[in-house]
Amino acid sequence: MNGLEYILGLYNMQQIELAEKLGIRKQNINLWIKGKQNIPKKYLPALEELFDLDSGYFTKELNEIDTLEIQKEKLKRDLKPVIKSHDMQFMIGDINDLVEVPVYDKEEINSMERTIEKAKLVSRFKAAIEIVDDNPYLDTFKLIVELLEKAQHEAILHKTIEALGHYYEVLPDWVSAGPEQDEFESEIFEVFDDHNY
Numbered sequence: 001m002n003g004l005e006y007i008l009g010l011y012n013m014q015q016i017e018l019a020e021k022l023g024i025r026k027q028n029i030n031l032w033i034k035g036k037q038n039i040p041k042k043y044l045p046a047l048e049e050l051f052d053l054d055s056g057y058f059t060k061e062l063n064e065i066d067t068l069e070i071q072k073e074k075l076k077r078d079l080k081p082v083i084k085s086h087d088m089q090f091m092i093g094d095i096n097d098l099v100e101v102p103v104y105d106k107e108e109i110n111s112m113e114r115t116i117e118k119a120k121l122v123s124r125f126k127a128a129i130e131i132v133d134d135n136p137y138l139d140t141f142k143l144i145v146e147l148l149e150k151a152q153h154e155a156i157l158h159k160t161i162e163a164l165g166h167y168y169e170v171l172p173d174w175v176s177a178g179p180e181q182d183e184f185e186s187e188i189f190e191v192f193d194d195h196n197y
Contacts, residue, residue, distance in 0.1 A: 003057045004047075005033045006067060010074055011051060022046055052077055065119050072112045081106040098175075163188050 008018060015029040022029075022043055031037035039047070044055040053073055057066060075081075081104040089101045104110055129141055151157045163185040165171035176182055 001062050001067075002033050002035065003060050003062050003066070004029075004039065006062055007051055007053065007057065007070060008033075010070060018050075021050060063123075065116065065123065068112065068116045068119055072109065072116065075106075075109055075112055079106045079108060081109045159184050160188070167192065 008015065015033070016026045019026040019029050028037070032039045039059055044058065047058050048055045053070060057070055062070070083102040084105045085103045086100040087103055088098050101113070147157055159181060162171065162177060162181060166173065166185055167189060
């Protein structure tokens with residue numbers, strides 16, 4: 001969906017109202033939404049200020065994560081939450097590191113943050129599965145899905161996945177659930193080494 005169209009709908013604003021605020025004709029807004037004309041750069045700061053959103057959202061086709069981020073920003077604007085604390089969370093991505101994640105006094109914002117994180121993980125999982133077309137290991141993905149459906153809260157599954165994260169150096173050595181996990185990993189790595197994995 002077109003970013004500007006989605007934002008206008010979410011904020012319950014008519015094209016005519018936006019046109020009046022920008023001092024232009026409604027037809028210009030319509031051309032922007034239909035993609036027949038790009039939004040002139042001189043109007044992007046005004047849109048950014050009006051909706052309190054990054055200007056990039058107005059000019060692109062939105063994906064699911066973009067729409068969730070916009071919803072979160074609207075919630076923040078409406079609820080005016082206060083950050084009551086920060087949680088340390090390990091983030092896997094371009095740089096694997098601990099980051100401070102804000103915890104808000106409004107549960108709606110915290111829930112939205114979790115929804116966004118989940119959408120990002122699902123998107124990454126879908127992208128990983130797309131590689132399967134050229135990869136004969138589709139059975140591995142089937143097994144992962146079965147494990148998640150049947151044993152996602154089992155301690156042994158979490159311990160084993162964390163161990164694999166260390167074994168394949170996805171997780172840095174300094175990230176550990178504790179001495180019990182370190183002992184588990186030491187023993188499981190011996191099994192891997194014994195079988196030449």
